Amino acid sequence: MSESIAAANLPESAAAEFAGLLSSAAASGHLSLDAVVHALKDVEFDPEIIEGVRQSCAAAGVVLDEEHESPVPPEISVPQRPDGSVVVAEVDLDAPPIDEARVARAAAFAATIGDDVEEPSTRRTRSRSRVSESGGSDDPVRLYLKEIGQVPLLDARQEVRVAARIKRGIDARETLEQPAESDVSGKLDAGDVARYKRLVRDGDRASDELTRANLRLVVSIAKRYVGRGMVLLDLVQEGNLGLMRAVEKFDHTKGFKFSTYATWWIRQAITRAIADQARTIRIPVHMVEAMNRVKRVQRQMHQELKREPTVEELAEEVDQPVGKVREILRIALDPLSLDSPVGEEDETNLGDFIEDQNAVAPVEVAVRNLLTDEVAEVLHELSDREQEVVRLRFGLDDGRPRTLEEVGKQFGVTRERIRQIEAKTLAKLRHPHRSDRLRDYLETS
Secondary structure, X not given: OHHHHHOOOOOHHHHHHHHHHHHHHOOOOEEEHHHHHHHOOOOOOOHHHHHHHHHHHHHOOOEEEOXXXXXXOOOOOOOEOOXXXXXXXXXXXXXXXXXXXXXXXXXXXXXXXXXXXXXXXXXXXXXXHHHHHHOOOOOHHHHHHHHHHOOXXXXXXXXXXXXXXXXXXXXHHHHHOOOOOOHHHHOOOHHHHHHHHHHHHHHHHHHHHHHXXXXXXXXXXXXXXXXXXXXXXXXXXXXXXXXXXXXHHOOHHHOOOHHHHHHHHHHHHHHHHHXXXXXXXXXXXXXXXXXHHHHHHHHHHXXXXXXXXXXXXXXXXXOOOHHHHHHHHHHHOOOOOOOOEEOOOOOEEHHHHOOOOOOOOHHHHXXXXXXXXXXXXXXXXXXXXXXXXXXXXXXXXXXXXXXXXXXXXXXXXXXXXXXXXXXXXXXXXXXXXXXXXXXXXXXXX
């Protein structure tokens, strides 16, 4: 196993993660590309690493599943010939181009529409009439799908030609960017510089052509990740960044089909984005790695034990303190909004079912209010000085009891005199006429 892992030429931390992944997949004999990309999401892919991963899987007797969906989203209707081949030329290429500004305006317009503008049935009717009249939609997703659906796909031979143009453009740019005192740059005349600049421009056009021809592949992959904390358009945007990186790194001389190679980059870009952006509270990278390790071991132990492992068993397996593992499992939980609707009617929220540990029961509030009123009536039967002494000594007004000395200073008498007044006042309050009215509250509490 160690020799097969070494063939992948991975960094040490990623190699350990990939080794655990291969070990867990050995029983079934199959390993999904999603799992590999997730484990290697921090690795900078190149053709050598991808081929090394494939060789490692083959050496371990594990089949790497690199299947991906058709790059044509189901929302886009593409005509076909009787033999089943795609007729790209029959797509409506004469339709007015949909630029990014129009998409942005459509998204902004949709965001400003509130439910209180008009009745839902009226909105649906107006929406249907707009679609039927214009033949389009104001939905940004559909606008984008229609836009990319107008770009023809490339076959294998076209991909090689386009990739060769990209490579020539990259080489030409490197030549032009060499220092003026270098041997190569010093030998270039005006004609050579102009020729290299043309190659650079042609390479840029080829990069754009290869990128646009594979935008549908990004959509087909991004759809698999919907529901993981990011909306489809954001997933597509992240996947497009991965696609652009794949175009930049693609080497057609290695014998790869571009779509297979690009799939690795697209999935990695989306996986990274979900890890960084999907959670409301961002988790540090080292903690994410610890969570992934604990979850992987937890799955393995579940298969072996035929039950969920206890925290103690899990901690022993990962060689971590029980408290640390318990903290990792707690952080791994997805946060929920207290405003999340509960039930089909959406009339109640999750917060309605969460107990407030610090809240005072309504009965207790009522009893306290009644007791306060009762104490005030009892004290009202005392003299003004007696009332004030009791209020200060027991903190009835502000909750802070005063000492005999503090009360004495306030009245300008000795602390002994205040003690005498307090004792006399308490004796009055202990009279059954007054104490019985308050005793019921003590028994209730």
